[in-house]
Amino acid sequence: MELLEERIRKDGTVKEGNVLKVDIFLNHQMDIDLFNEMGKEWKRLFADCPINKILTVEASGIGIACVVAQHFYAPVVFAKKTQSLNIDGEVYSTKIESFTHKKIYDVIVSKKFLSPDDHILIIDDFLANGCALEGLLDITKKAGATVEGIGIAVEKGFQQGGDLIRQRGIRLESLAIVESMDAKTGEITFRH
């Protein structure tokens, strides 16, 4: 998606350790107009899919998912990190390892909100090693729900997560795939 690639080039910053900071528009400060354009694009890409629910994981996926959901006329469910006292006992749970925070989270979704009747679009801001996605896929599998596809804003194409998902035959639409980036020059190359 050209609009997103342009925005990453303009406002993204490459840091040492394969870190791409896009916190000015994607995952700390959030550009809602951009999210709506992303929603239109995913709606175009998944137009043939009977999607009735959007699934994401807290925290930075939630904003994108909620704005994008308007283009699918669907509710959003977000997977929660760690057990909350306000969650009923009956939950689907899995473990997700966070590359960013260097720890393992328990992630849960109430059984009330996922069922075999659901046709899910998974939405998240970033895809690198794919741990968060594997966790969400595990939860949908436990629920017996159908995953129609996955929409990712920024995929780090030089890490393995995206390829592992595609090899499993799951439809993955990343709106920008970073092929390589250079912390010294700031240069970012996208896959097309």
Next chain:
Amino acid sequence: MELLEERIRKDGTVKEGNVLKVDIFLNHQMDIDLFNEMGKEWKRLFADCPINKILTVEASGIGIACVVAQHFYAPVVFAKKTQSLNIDGEVYSTKIESFTHKKIYDVIVSKKFLSPDDHILIIDDFLANGCALEGLLDITKKAGATVEGIGIAVEKGFQQGGDLIRQRGIRLESLAIVESMDAKTGEITFRH
């Protein structure tokens, strides 16, 4: 807001320990159409305020804030719980005690995203003892930003948070204020 009160009566559940569960439409599964109606109502209530940015805190405030922001043509900034390795060193920070999770969080906002030029609308899903709001107000004060007002979906009127905020002269618009609720009968009474 009648629509929200009706929805709470219909889909909310009162549990022992002053817990009001509205996870079917507000803070686990999220009804985006409802969020848009809430956005229209806050836009009406804050029509005279020069709001240029929406501030919330992860996780359950983010979805509401992002949908509501569309009615103000403003970006959203969400305060993050705990220090992330992807956050630049320069942040405003405060501590927030969570009633729900029984612990204290460090909460941060990058200094890039709040300044004395900002006129902030704070949005969150719940107001009970007000700890999360006090934290967000502390961060805006450190940034020198102007808080035009606070929009809360559900206020527990029988806890002190809302009154403490109003006593400080801050404009607080809660769309539903629960005056009392009864876990045995399931009855919920709203303040008007």
